[in-house]
Amino acid sequence: MQAMSKVVIVTGAGTGIGRSVALAFLREGYSVALAGRRAELLQDTAKESGAAGSRALVVPTNVSDPSAVRLLFAKTKEAFGRLDVLFNNAGTGAPAVPLEDLTYEQWQSAVDVNLTGAFLCTQEAFRLMKTQSPRGGRIINNGSISAHAPRPNSAPYTATKHAITGLTKATALDGRKYDIACGQIDIGNAATDFTQVFKDGVMQANGTLASEPRMDVEHVARAVLHMASLPLDTNVQFMTIMATKMPFVGRG
Numbered sequence: 001m002q003a004m005s006k007v008v009i010v011t012g013a014g015t016g017i018g019r020s021v022a023l024a025f026l027r028e029g030y031s032v033a034l035a036g037r038r039a040e041l042l043q044d045t046a047k048e049s050g051a052a053g054s055r056a057l058v059v060p061t062n063v064s065d066p067s068a069v070r071l072l073f074a075k076t077k078e079a080f081g082r083l084d085v086l087f088n089n090a091g092t093g094a095p096a097v098p099l100e101d102l103t104y105e106q107w108q109s110a111v112d113v114n115l116t117g118a119f120l121c122t123q124e125a126f127r128l129m130k131t132q133s134p135r136g137g138r139i140i141n142n143g144s145i146s147a148h149a150p151r152p153n154s155a156p157y158t159a160t161k162h163a164i165t166g167l168t169k170a171t172a173l174d175g176r177k178y179d180i181a182c183g184q185i186d187i188g189n190a191a192t193d194f195t196q197v198f199k200d201g202v203m204q205a206n207g208t209l210a211s212e213p214r215m216d217v218e219h220v221a222r223a224v225l226h227m228a229s230l231p232l233d234t235n236v237q238f239m240t241i242m243a244t245k246m247p248f249v250g251r252g
Contacts, residue, residue, distance in 0.1 A: 005029050005030055005031050005055065006029075006030050006031070006084040006085065007030065007031045007033070007076065007080040007081070007082055007083050007084050007085070008022075008025045008030045008032045008033070008083075008084065008085040008086070008087065008228070009032075009033040009035060009072065009073070009076055009083060009085070009086045009121070009125075010022040010025065010032060010033070010034060010035065010087045010089060011035045011061070011087065011088055011089050011090035011117070011121060012035070012036055012089040012090035012091060013032075013034035013035055013036050013042055013045055013089075014034070014036035014037070014038050014041030014042045014044070014045060015036075015041055015193065015194075016193060017089060017187065017192060017217060017221075018036065018087075018089040018090070019041075019045045019048075020192075020217045020218060020221040021087055021089065021220070021221045021224045021225075022034055022045055022049075022056075023045065023048060023049050023221070024218075024221035024224070024225050025225065025228075026049040026052040026053070026056060027049065027052060028225060029052075029055075030055070030084075030085075031055040031056075031079075032055060032056050032057070033056075033057045033072065033075070033076040033079070034046060034056055034057065034058050034059065035059050035061040035063070035072050035090070036060065036061065037061070037062055038060070039058060039060040042058040042059075042060065043058055046058055057075065057076065057079045059071070059072045059076070063113060063117030063118075063120060064113050064116055064117045064120075066120055069117075069120040069121055069124055070124060072124075073121075073124040073125070073127075076128075077128060082132045083125060083128050083129060083132070083137055084138065084228075085137060085138045085139075085140065086121060086122070086125040086137070086138075086139045086140070087140050087142070087224060087228075088117075088118040088121055088122065088139065088140070088141045088142060088164075090113060090114075090117055090118075091113060091114045091142065091144075091157075091160075092109060092110055092113045092114065093110065093154070093156070093157045094107065094109065094154075094157060096151075096152070096153040096154065096203070098153060099153070099155045102155065102156065106156065107155075107156045109156075110156035110157055110159075110160050111156065111159075111160055114157070114160035114161065114164070115160045115163050115164065115167070118141060118164060118167060119167060122139055122171055125180070126174075126175065126178065126180060129178060129180050130178035130180065135179050136178060136179025136180050136181075136232050137179075137180055137181075138180070138181045138182070138183070138227070138228060138230075138232065138235075139171055139175070139180065139181070139182040139183075140182075140183055140184070140185060140224060140227050140228065141164050141167065141168045141171075141182070141183070141184045141185070142164075142184075142185060142187065143161055143164045143165055143168065143184040143185065143186040143187075143238075144157075144161045144164075144186055144187055145186055145187065145188035145240070145242060145246075145248055146158045146161040146162075147161040147162055147164055147165045147184070147186050148186065148240075148248075149248065151202070151203065151205075152203045152204070152205060152207075153203070164184065165184060168182055168183065168184040168237075168238075172235070172237065179232050180232075181230075181232050181234075183235050183236045183237050183238065183239070184237070184238050185220070185223060185224060185227065185236075185239045185240075186240045186242075187220050187241055187242070188240070188241070188242030188243060188246050188248055189212055189213060189214045189215060189243040189246045190214065190216075190217040190220050191214040191216055191217055192217055195214055198211070198212040198214055199211055199212075199214065204247065210247070212243070212246050212247060213243040213244070213245045213246050214243050214246075215241075215242070215243040215244075219241060220241055223239060227239065
């Protein structure tokens with residue numbers, strides 16, 4: 001059927017940035033497919049949106065599983081008829097241990113979710129967006145400040161987020177002929193459960209612990225909405241949004 005509103009898939013929609021972005025899209029009138037590993041958290045996101053939850057589709061999804069990703073996109077097309085925006089947000093970290101102490105499994109888990117998951121979703125988005133009418137759409141990747149600079153003991157996460165930058169550029173180039181735009185948002189210290197520890201103290205490059213400022217995650221949601229709202233002949237290729245006083249710009 002033809003969608004009555006623009007359609008978005010948000011991965012990692014059960015918690016943190018993904019939940020805030022999904023709620024912002026729902027409030028703005030979009031139809032939103034909520035993807036994530038835990039169905040109960042996705043249901044909570046839909047319920048939190050109130051009446052707008054009627055435009056939410058809950059699809060439990062492991063983005064590192066190709067068959068699960070194919071099902072996510074098939075269900076989205078079946079429910080809403082098309083796809084206008086994909087927000088590749090699902091991500092995972094690894095234990096903050098010395099690089100030489102990481103296990104192969106810990107490395108592979110980060111690669112599977114952060115990089116392979118984003119690629120698989122991008123691939124399915126291409127297949128749908130290039131064949132739908134009107135043709136095209138937009139892909140927004142969550143790159144993170146870690147796409148620019150590492151924290152201590154973060155090799156898997158940092159490596160995958162640097163790789164997302166390459167995927168963003170390749171996607172933007174390869175999507176041109178299909179009217180598919182791709183951009184990346186790099187987020188620093190959004191106030192979510194994941195960054196709660198930053199208030200108490202997080203390891204710095206010089207080996208000390210220091211409390212770091214955070215920003216309201218709602219600012220991130222509004223930034224993603226802005227990127228998504230642009231016409232397809234205009235693209236925010238890269239955006240950095242961060243807590244102003246976090247130790248990123250300069251020498252810490």
